[in-house]
Amino acid sequence: MQKNVSLRHFNTFGLESRAQFFEEVKSIGELTDIIKNPVWKEMPKFILGGGSNVLFTQDINALVIKMAIKGIELLKEDQDFVWLHVGAGERWHDFVMYCVEHDYAGVENLSLIPGTIGAAPMQNIGAYGVEIKDVVETVEAISVESAEIRTFSKEECLFGYRESIFKHALKGKLIITGVLFRLNKKAVYHVEYGDIQKTLTEMNVESPSIKAISEAVIRIRESKLPDPAKIGNAGSFFKNPEISSEQFDKLKSDFPTVPGYPTIPGFVKVPAGWLIEQAGWKGYRDGEIGVHARQALVLVNYGGGSGAEIRALSEKIQKSVKEKFGVSLSAEVNFI
Structure with a gap:
């Protein structure tokens, strides 16, 4: 110790x-x-x-x-699926690359997301039209009180947009030790979100493949997001807010160029990055902290900043967006 x-x-x-x-x-x-x-x-x-x-x-x-519990183990397979058990300490991107290498479909759109397997279900990580809940079979966790090991089904995880039971009702009570994933042998490609199709075209890819989509996502992320090894950041700092269709219609009348993506009936998801950029924060810098110049959704530490300073900046951005658009932003990053 x-x-x-x-x-x-x-x-x-x-x-x-x-x-x-x-x-x-x-x-x-x-x-x-x-x-x-x-x-x-x-x-x-x-x-x-x-x-x-x-x-x-x-x-x-x-x-x-x-x-640091590692390991990727093939537990079973049939003609359509494979079930992989993965230790909580494995790097998420390493797991995605393992799946790409073995032609297992389902997580290629989640390439280059930082973090570990154990943290992924807590946030229900997602990108480019795919979320981890789409491929999770079970989550294994140990009680910090009794050391009892429990297995949660996908339904018991109560997955939502960047949410799960581990982030709320069971926060601090469990430690995730491993995740069982079900991956497809027969791929269903998701290329309609973001710039994936455009990037595939630029790569001269005529027919999508698991590897090609992964490479396209990596190319997109590297072009938009700073490398934490060079500039400190945690990727997307805020969640994309979901607002009612009525609120979105009013927002659209006031700001005709605002993008929106229908989710569940009666609700629309608005890109937080667009709201922050339109509020004038993109590229903002205050000493050693700021908002990234290429992606307004990313707050950065240039080397000597403090967590308190970044938190204060995030609160200023939230206040600014609320005043301009009437939309509340919630942090995706956890404050400690």
Whole structure:
């Protein structure tokens, strides 16, 4: 067990925060030993995956457990599907590349998303018309109170737009240890969202494939999103707000160019990046923090910023967008 450990290299914002105690776990057995150990039983615990969706605003007076449970295992298959069990500590993009390499369809649109397998169900990560709920079969987790292992069906996960039961009702009560995915052997391609089809055309791809779509998504993401190794960021900072059709019609009358995408009946999703850009924040910089010049949805740390400064900036953006458009933005990043 390590004491007073810097977390700067464990979060993609590159923010300084110190963990009172820190331990990396590589197996369920190691995790169970910590939970059952009377020394650590009453201490608050913070589970850290890839650190790609957190904003550290203070030191962590808790036991920080870095999940490093690895492994991708083929459990079963039939003529249509394969079932892969993946450890919570595996990098999400590595898993996607494994699926692309083996021609397993379903996650190619989610290429290059940062973070780990364990964090993915919490957020119900998604991109380009696909969400993780589309391929999850079960999620395995361990109770931080009793060390009991429980398996959640997809329905029990209560997946929503960047939401799950692990993010709300069971927040802080469970540690995700692994996920069982069901992937397709017969691909159904999703190329209608964003610039995927346009990028495939630019790549001279006439017939889509799992690999080609993955490469197109990677090309798009690299052109729009800064590399955390060069500029600290956590990708999309805000969720795309869903508003009522009536509110969208009013917004459209006031701002005719506003884009919108119908979701469930009676609701429309509006791109948060468009709202932020139109409110004048794209490319904004204040000292060592700011809004990315190519993608207004991304807040950045140029090297010496603090989590408190980034949080304050996000609140200014929320206030500005609310005043201009009457639309409330919610953070996708978790404040710690």
